[in-house]
Amino acid sequence: MKIFVCIKQVPDTGDIKWTENNTMVREGVESITNPCDVYAIETGVKLGMATAVTMGPPQAENMLRNAIAAGCKNAVLLSDKKFAAADTLATARTLAAGLKKLGHCDLVVCGQYATDGDTAQTGPNLANFLDLPQVTYVKEVLNVENGYITVKRELDRGTETVRAKLPALICVLEGDFEPKRPLINDTIRAQNGQVIVRNADDLGLSEHEIGIKGSPTYVNRSFRMTTSHEARMVETIDELAEAINEAKRGERDE
Amino acid sequence: MRLNGGSAMNSMQTSGNGVLVIAEEFMLAELACAANGIANTEPVCAMVFGEPKLVTGFDKVFVVEKLTEYNTDLYTAAALDLIKEIQPSIVLIGATNQGRDLAPRIASALNTGLTADCTDLTLSKHGLLEATRPTFGGQLMAVIICKTKPQMATVRPGVFKPAESDKLPEIIYRDAPYVHPRVELLDFSEQPRKVNELETAEIIVTGGAGIGADGFRLLEEFAAALGAKVGATRGAVHTGLASAAQQIGQTGLTVSPKLYIACGVSGSVQHIVGMCGSKKIVAINIDPDAPIFQNCDVGYVGDIFEVIPQLMEKFCI
Incomplete structure (x- = not known):
């Protein structure tokens, strides 16, 4: 089975700190593979010959090498200054063009959502541009046979088992298991593996379809939620114990 | 998302054909409230699937009776059919599992923008939808404008109070265009979420x-x-x-x-x-x-x- 796995590099949200002006402190913030996408890679590698694809800056190459170490056979980086500041629609359009250049596939695997934006839109957008059936909220792939993929979906009100005709696109949630750690040999192989880089011209995309110009949405302004917690530091155990005791006696907000 | 864009606003007109709500039954009343808040004097319509629901706060409720069970392909085709007919300026969809599956499919088919999981909706002085949503796990709120029509947003459940309204809708039954569904539901096991x-x-x-x-x-x-x-x-x-x-x-x-x-x-x-x-x-x-x-x-x-x-x-x- 030929599989494309679409992944995204995100800032490690565990590390984010904010400045007084509501901008992110970028220094020292590490980039990681989006957590759901780690499971997308695992799913793709388990089912067949997986190619990892991302749209991102040149540094995203590192993430793609990790995807190769995790078992992907190939990696493609869609990178161009013109892709910058794309919203989900322009991103999906770019990914769709990138995947079409790679030829036929049986399955596209995406993560359900990314931890930075959490829109969960790029997967379904991409499925539309590729005219593929989509299955979102996939918790587990049950089987692939006779041209169909059967999966378990985890929804708020319960669990669905659905069957989709291949080729299809699935969006996977984080699994309940720790993803496999690559062996040292895999990491060495990944360092020597080839990451194919494609720009807007390679994909035959015009400026009006991609990046900032191809994005119908834009952020007009942003603001931080103010927390109602007073952030008072205490110096002694007695004060700390008193604060705990006081809170214990208090009522719970409904 | 991009910052401080907004040069190419010419494609946007402030007058339009109102607000269309597409939602599951439990979210209709709260989305009626959200929609009426941004509709000015334009019509507020809802699209429902399966049995007709008697909800106040809408001018018209379009009912697609034969599609009782959610299916991405079928619901998308039915929604696109209605949107192309009534040309709403804003489309609101409930940010449930179903809505978050459906909305991006519709938006990309229309080549329009979609703001996910909104917690507030307002109209700018130019009559544009300003959709507020949390990003970075809720630490930063972003106000997003979509410059193409319809402006689309999914709305988080429980944010808007169900509308109290005397407005009784006109119920309009619709057929859905035939498409072959490519995904089939084999089994559903309902699990009322365990309380931790x-x-x-x-x-x-x-x-x-x-x-x-x-x-x-x-x-x-x-x-x-x-x-x-x-x-x-x-x-x-x-x-x-x-x-x-x-x-x-x-x-x-x-x-x-x-x-x-x-x-x-x-x-x-x-x-x-x-x-x-x-x-x-x-x-x-x-x-x-x-x-x-x-x-x-x-x-x-x-x-x-x-x-x-x-x-x-x-x-x-």
């Missing part, structure tokens, strides 16, 4: 990955002394110190006890969003620069292995 004891706990003591197994043993004792339950960060769960059911944060539980004691928790954004609704947050951490100290009520810099035994002595007296 942390969600109802009055006091929660949470540990981070850095405190190790000894730290979690200490937290168990501390929790027993306080009558509390023990929670954990994502890091602690992923390193095997605690179970997945104990995870509090963006990808775990959202809790709001009267007292939350964070022990050796650095206070990542993804953790904070799961516990910032707690009435009182007490943080103990050895690192004076830990972000948790900006998100607590009372903070104490110290080693939990020294602090907690001293606290327990005080509570045992």
Whole structure:
């Protein structure tokens, strides 16, 4: 089975700190593979010959090498200054063009959502541009046979088992298991593996379809939620114990 | 998303054909409220699937009776058919599992923008929808404008109060265009979500990955002394110190006890969003620069292995 796995590099949200002006402190913030996408890679590698694809800056190459170490056979980086500041629609359009250049596939695997934006839109957008059936909220792939993929979906009100005709696109949630750690040999192989880089011209995309110009949405302004917690530091155990005791006696907000 | 765009606003007209709501029954009343708030004098319509629902607050309710069971392909085709006919200027969809599956499919088919999971909707002075949504796990709110029509947004459940209205809708039955569904539902098992004891706990003591197994043993004792339950960060769960059911944060539980004691928790954004609704947050951490100290009520810099035994002595007296 030929599989494309679409992944995204995100800032490690565990590390984010904010400045007084509501901008992110970028220094020292590490980039990681989006957590759901780690499971997308695992799913793709388990089912067949997986190619990892991302749209991102040149540094995203590192993430793609990790995807190769995790078992992907190939990696493609869609990178161009013109892709910058794309919203989900322009991103999906770019990914769709990138995947079409790679030829036929049986399955596209995406993560359900990314931890930075959490829109969960790029997967379904991409499925539309590729005219593929989509299955979102996939918790587990049950089987692939006779041209169909059967999966378990985890929804708020319960669990669905659905069957989709291949080729299809699935969006996977984080699994309940720790993803496999690559062996040292895999990491060495990944360092020597080839990451194919494609720009807007390679994909035959015009400026009006991609990046900032191809994005119908834009952020007009942003603001931080103010927390109602007073952030008072205490110096002694007695004060700390008193604060705990006081809170214990208090009522719970409904 | 891009910052400070807005040069190419010429494609946008302020007058339009009202607001269309596409939602499951339980969200219709709240979306009626959201839609009426941004409709000016234009019509507010709803699209429902299956049995017609009697909901007030809409001018028209379009009913596609024969599509009772959700299917991405079928619902998308039916929605596109209606949108092309009535040309709404704004489309609102409930941000449920179903809505988040459907909305991006519709938006991309229309080549228009979609703002996900909104918590507030307003109209700009030019009559454009300004959709507010949380990003970075709720730490930053972004106000997003879509410059193509229809402007689309999914709306988080429970944000808008169900509308009280005397407006009775005209019910219009519609056929759905035939498309061949490519995904088939084989089985559904309903699981009323299990209530986790942390969600109802009055006091929660949470540990981070850095405190190790000894730290979690200490937290168990501390929790027993306080009558509390023990929670954990994502890091602690992923390193095997605690179970997945104990995870509090963006990808775990959202809790709001009267007292939350964070022990050796650095206070990542993804953790904070799961516990910032707690009435009182007490943080103990050895690192004076830990972000948790900006998100607590009372903070104490110290080693939990020294602090907690001293606290327990005080509570045992």
